[in-house]
Amino acid sequence: MTEVSSVDLNSKIPNNVGLSDDPKLRRALEKWLPEYLEWWNDMGPSDFYDKPVFLRTAVSVTSDGWAHYDYVKLPEYRWGIFLAPPKGPLTIKCGDDAGKPAWTEIPGEHRNALRRIIVTQADTEPASVEQQRMLGHMAPSLYDLRNLFQVNVEEGRHLWAMVYLLHKYFGRDGRDEAEELLQRRSGDPDKPRILGAFNQPCDHWLSFYAFTMFTDRDGKYQLAALSESGFAPLALSTQFMLTEEAHHLFVGETGLDRIIRRSAELEREDPNGDVRAQGGIDFDLIQRTINYWYSYSLDLFGGEISNNASDFFASGLKGRYREDKFEDHKAIAGTYRLPVVENGRLVEKDVPLRHAMNEVLRDAYVADCERALRKWNRTLEQMGSSTRLYLPSRRFHRHQGIYAGHYFDPQGNLITEEEFERNRHKWLLTPADNDYLLSIMKPVYEPGKFANWIAPPKRGIEGKPIDFEYVKMHD
Ligand SMILES: [Fe+2]
Ligand SMILES: [Fe+2]
Numbered sequence: 496m497t498e499v500s501s502v503d504l505n506s507k508i509p510n511n512v513g514l515s516d517d518p519k520l521r522r523a524l525e526k527w528l529p530e531y532l533e534w535w536n537d538m539g540p541s542d543f544y545d546k547p548v549f550l551r552t553a554v555s556v557t558s559d560g561w562a563h564y565d566y567v568k569l570p571e572y573r574w575g576i577f578l579a580p581p582k583g584p585l586t587i588k589c590g591d592d593a594g595k596p597a598w599t600e601i602p603g604e605h606r607n608a609l610r611r612i613i614v615t616q617a618d619t620e621p622a623s624v625e626q627q628r629m630l631g632h633m634a635p636s637l638y639d640l641r642n643l644f645q646v647n648v649e650e651g652r653h654l655w656a657m658v659y660l661l662h663k664y665f666g667r668d669g670r671d672e673a674e675e676l677l678q679r680r681s682g683d684p685d686k687p688r689i690l691g692a693f694n695q696p697c698d699h700w701l702s703f704y705a706f707t708m709f710t711d712r713d714g715k716y717q718l719a720a721l722s723e724s725g726f727a728p729l730a731l732s733t734q735f736m737l738t739e740e741a742h743h744l745f746v747g748e749t750g751l752d753r754i755i756r757r758s759a760e761l762e763r764e765d766p767n768g769d770v771r772a773q774g775g776i777d778f779d780l781i782q783r784t785i786n787y788w789y790s791y792s793l794d795l796f797g798g799e800i801s802n803n804a805s806d807f808f809a810s811g812l813k814g815r816y817r818e819d820k821f822e823d824h825k826a827i828a829g830t831y832r833l834p835v836v837e838n839g840r841l842v843e844k845d846v847p848l849r850h851a852m853n854e855v856l857r858d859a860y861v862a863d864c865e866r867a868l869r870k871w872n873r874t875l876e877q878m879g880s881s882t883r884l885y886l887p888s889r890r891f892h893r894h895q896g897i898y899a900g901h902y903f904d905p906q907g908n909l910i911t912e913e914e915f916e917r918n919r920h921k922w923l924l925t926p927a928d929n930d931y932l933l934s935i936m937k938p939v940y941e942p943g944k945f946a947n948w949i950a951p952p953k954r955g956i957e958g959k960p961i962d963f964e965y966v967k968m969h970d
Pocket of ligand 2: 650711714740
């Protein structure tokens with residue numbers, strides 16, 4: 496049984512993993528701490544370090560009230576290591592050994608696979624902080640600025656959660672991996688982050704909301720699949736990360752909803768229905784942004800037909816989204832039908848279910864994204880706009896899996912490369928789009944005021960009013 500001890504908030508590294516009883520591990524992590532802070536200073540939010548921010552900090556792991564809200568200056572935020580308390584005896588949730596007790600140490604035969612899974616997850620956390628580094632300088636409000644910083648510090652904590660596992664369970668290799676996590680850089684051609692979406696520029700707030708909506712949502716599904724892992728410490732770490740992740744998804748989904756609402760207002764106000772003429776973000780541009788980040792985020796689930804996915808499931812390392820909801824946890828017999836490209840056309844093919852586990856997880860993600868699209872389209876309807884937004888086909892603009900190397904239109908029809916390139920500017924974010932967005936995104940730092948291109952939120956944070964001073968700019 497994995498020991499989850501009481502929360503120690505006074506230690507240099509707040510934790511509920513009993514660091515004070517493990518001096519060797521504590522020393523190793525205390526050595527990593529200044530290196531982490533150096534990375535945060537170099538690559539975390541640019542400026543604002545002397546401004547108190549109304550942040551939540553994890554102080555316990557109980558479902559009610561794990562978070563404490565107060566003004567904190569970013570350099571004083573205390574990153575901790577927290578595992579969710581186990582709900583009853585932990586078992587392996589899926590695969591050949593489903594139902595057997597979970598592992599509290601790493602089985603030798605799964606060591607490499609687990610290390611790869613943990614490092615890949617870990618790498619996304621600092622990457623997103625790097626991608627969002629400059630956004631504070633063009634925040635549409637103090638409310639949004641605070642949400643940005645909340646997301647940033649929690650991605651930092653997620654890195655801590657994964658680095659703890661690397662240090663504790665992987666010896667020298669784990670320590671080396673932890674170092675490298677601070678050395679790779681998002682978008683750096685020489686030492687890029689591991690996954691594609693985490694090397695894409697996120698240089699304005701439309702991309703920030705789309706990123707937290709679509710890319711953080713991939714994170715939710717990956718973490719949920721890992722929270723079914725037979726390796727108990729990984730399952731319990733990711734369970735607690737999910738409680739924080741929910742806020743990131745909220746920021747993205749409601750951020751886009753607020754832009755859509757405002758654009759519909761501006762469309763109504765303009766005599767020609769021209770949102771841009773009113774300094775807003777037109778719906779075609781919003782659609783191109785959805786297409787861009789959704790397609791990069793779909794790539795993060797990996798290949799549609801995958802030996803790795805099959806092995807991870809079979810050995811109990813990674814389950815499906817809410818594995819409990821499935822009846823058969825071995826999935827030996829089933830098949831999964833999906834369209835594949837053969838001889839220049841799309842044909843349906845059945846693949847063994849275990850090999851399609853990435854696609855099964857992607858299905859859960861797509862359904863969740865479709866739900867958000869329905870919500871945004873309801874907003875458009877309520878606002879009296881005739882526009883409707885949509886998700887492109889999951890085959891559109893892919894760089895990983897069986898559709899990569901082929902060309903599809905947003906409806907999923909196979910097209911030529913030439914046709915794709917001819918329409919690229921209609922379907923995906925362009926440099927001109929980014930220039931326009933940067934031209935309208937001027938910072939608004941007055942409590943209760945919002946940039947012209949976004950509607951205020953429905954309510955504030957933690958019961959505070961919308962015009963609360965979420966970041967103290969003049970302290
Ligand atoms: Fe995260
Ligand atoms: Fe996140």
